[in-house]
Amino acid sequence: MGKPFQIDYSPAQWGNQATGARSAPYGGINVQSPPNLIDPSETPSAINFMVRNRELRSRPNFRVFVPSPDGNTVLGVGSFLSKNSVWHTFCFTKIGLYQLSFGVSALLAKGLNPWVYVGGPTLDPAYFVRWRVFQGILYYSSNNGHTSAWDGAALTPIADAAFLGFGVSGLPPATTTLIGAQFIGELDNHILLASTSEIPVTAGVKGAVAYFPQRLRWSNSGFNPTSGGVFGANLGTAGATFDPSVFVNAGLTDFIDVPDLLTGTMYIGRTGYLFRQNGITEISPTGNGTVPFDFNHMWASEQGIGNVYSASIAQYGTTGVFVASDNIYKISDKVVAIGGNARDAIMSDLASTSIQPTGAITPALTLGYNYLVYMLFISTPQGNTKCWVYSLEDDNWMPWQFSDTIVGIPNKCWIGDVPVTVTTQQIVSGVASGGGNAGGIPGGRPPNIPNQFFIPPVG
């Protein structure tokens, strides 16, 4: 008879006597030590488990919720609250902007398309559609030379809400430059467009899109979405402009003094951060009307900490996360490396893919199920998606995997009903896709069909 042993793996064993904590969270993945030298709270190998609330649980069901509205790849999703305090959940395809109807589950069950086409312009599928909401107005751009706007009430979006020169009734002048961007932001009451795409227009004739991945443009201060009673007119006409020859408080700068291009933005407090592949540029408002911003390249080295993947950067309140060449970083009051003992595995996955990874911070997986995590989605060469989940509360990483390929930036989106399960088969077989669609495209409402007023239930 040998000497007995019992090894317990329990958060109760990992408590900290110094702090009096009776339990501690799981440590998550550790691939940076041999498996017999890691902490008992860690794992050398795991997939599709979550370590939330001191327990080890199989991750939530991953399932198809709705089909693409028109059979094309979804380039972006989100929700916004309009000025009338009405929620709109929207998505983009290359055809344009769609919004989700009330009662999505019932519509799917009846085989109807839950998406309703709102309007164009057509979007560039080579880019994710970036969007921001300012005072109840959704602004979006796919870096296609257009920044469009929709307030949730108008029948169609305004195709061009950012342009040079004086607009007329919310429309650009006949000779102008239309402006789109990869990143939309706001600082000190200026709207900022970073990594711009611009279309010169001469006497109504449009030229080719020109890209300026090193350029930042800003509107004049004090834009007013309701000025003139024409939504969207705040940018090009009545309220504000991007044209410094119209208003000296607007302007642009080209960062030609750094070796890299703009790959993301983040706005925390009164400071903006422009991310480059190898650096970060700080934007500080000056209070000077003619020179409203001061730019400080925190470093401009050939190599350095920056945001490598333009869609992996994410922000939740005062916390942001981005992926650099050497590690994953969290930025709040300071910049902290968070890759930890999962870093090498994450970097290995990133190196294995040719599809742009995406990231998101979500406070919860659904209403009432809080899980404040940063998720980094990496498509694998096998067509699966590896999702690295970082708990911002417990400081651990766990890998999830699902068999579908992620192709856009995830976002928290509201719906107007309690969902019921609709199987993938129902959706893909067309049972739950839109009727009357063209060319067998599932769920498609052709964009030439007029939009319909939606009469919501009272209550």
Added chain:
Amino acid sequence: MAVPFSENGGFNATTFFLFMPTIASDTGRPTISIFDPSSFDDPDDAASYSWKAEDIVIGRVPIVRRALLVYTDLGLATITVTVTGTDDNNKQISSSKVIQIGTIAATGLQMTKLVDVTLACFRPQLSITRVAGAGPISIVSASLIGEYEEVTL
């Protein structure tokens, strides 16, 4: 609150999900997918978790006799409990047992499962695996139980 008639669509929100634009692997068609925490039994994707490999006493060959799992009953689930290690011929060896945990009622109670899985090996490592659709798992704690010889090898 009623949605104003002047609004073009929209709704009074009731809940939210993380919408993820995806291409469905089985059809190749674009969709939007979600993680749905109303179920922890994913029908399409398996799950596994390995704990630390244990030296017990460096240089000794311990014998694992059983594993002990304390779990929260989320419903019936079938899992494979495995102990893996290497023998003194430098070959990987393992011993597994398929078990069922939980109840149909999904009581939410903490329950205990003793699993008789025996293996003599260097650095035994406990792991659990769940095939796709095999049920939800919520482990509170796990234990590796056995013995080792006190004499020098």
